[in-house]
Amino acid sequence: xxxxxxxxxxxxxxxxxxxxxxxxxxxxxxxxxxxxxxxxxxxxxxxxxxxxxxxxxxxxxxxxxxxxxxxxxxxxxxxxxxxxxxxxxxxxxxxxxxxxxxxxxxxx
Amino acid sequence: xxxxxxxxxxxxxxxxxxxxxxxxxxxxxxxxxxxxxxxxxxxxxxxxxxxxxxxxxxxxxxxxxxxxxxxxxxxxxxxxxxxxxxxxxxxxxxxxxxxxxxxxxxxxxxxxxxxxxxxxxxxxxxxxxxxxxxxxxxxxxxxxxxxxxxxx
Numbered sequence: 368x369x370x371x372x373x374x375x376x377x378x379x380x381x382x383x384x385x386x387x388x389x390x391x392x393x394x395x396x397x398x399x400x401x402x403x404x405x406x407x408x409x410x411x412x413x414x415x416x417x418x419x420x421x422x423x424x425x426x427x428x429x430x431x432x433x434x435x436x437x438x439x440x441x442x443x444x445x446x447x448x449x450x451x452x453x454x455x456x457x458x459x460x461x462x463x464x465x466x467x468x469x470x471x472x473x474x475x
Numbered sequence: 476x477x478x479x480x481x482x483x484x485x486x487x488x489x490x491x492x493x494x495x496x497x498x499x500x501x502x503x504x505x506x507x508x509x510x511x512x513x514x515x516x517x518x519x520x521x522x523x524x525x526x527x528x529x530x531x532x533x534x535x536x537x538x539x540x541x542x543x544x545x546x547x548x549x550x551x552x553x554x555x556x557x558x559x560x561x562x563x564x565x566x567x568x569x570x571x572x573x574x575x576x577x578x579x580x581x582x583x584x585x586x587x588x589x590x591x592x593x594x595x596x597x598x599x600x601x602x603x604x605x606x607x608x609x610x611x612x613x614x615x616x617x618x619x620x621x622x623x624x625x626x627x
Contacts, residue, residue, distance in 0.1 A: 382616030
């Protein structure tokens with residue numbers, strides 16, 4: 368997310384809206400945004416309902432055994448079609464922004 | 476306190492081991508090169524190991540003023556250091572990989588499921604809406620959706 372914020376201008380120039388989603392409440396996400404200086408939207412999916420639709424639920428991995436989303440990134444074009452995705456197999460390893468921007472440049 | 480009595484390589488090794496463990500999350504995770512594979516941390520662990528081996532040899536040397544205590548301390552500190560290293564390997568290489576398979580996640584060419592969720596101000600934001608919201612005053616080309624584990 369830090370690397371997305373650092374490249375936010377590049378994403379915007381490519382016509383891309385970066386949007387983050389987690390199970391955190393809007394208040395917690397707001398604190399995170401303020402602490403880290405994130406300026407893109409962070410959406411709140413407290414019941415992991417949207418994570419379930421994307422088959423990303425990591426059962427019992429949250430605080431107090433709650434369900435959370437596993438890390439994942441999707442690039443979606445204006446027709447609502449997935450054009451690129453990254454399902455990391457190690458949560459310490461994340462997609463690099465350069466890789467995403469390269470695909471983003473090819474979107475019409 | 477006589478300098479000869481302090482097993483300094485042992486303690487330097489132990490402190491470096493703790494530093495190698497803690498600096499991943501506090502420092503190196505912020506740089507993709509040292510985050511995606513913990514080179515920097517493994518290097519610090521390796522340097523720590525050199526000091527610990529020196530410390531063990533010193534602890535078991537025959538000229539120690541209190542030989543039994545020296546051996547016990549060197550042994551305990553070394554075992555603790557190995558445990559810290561083992562825990563680091565576990566957290567990164569095994570803990571990090573315990574993720575669901577997500578076999579039914581939408582693939583390239585498939586439709587992204589619609590959603591409508593509140594943002595940090597409580598305003599509802601939907602995928603459809605984002606896909607028609609201008610970026611820098613121009614027609615958008617897409618949305619980058621980032622699911623993350625949460626801040627707790």
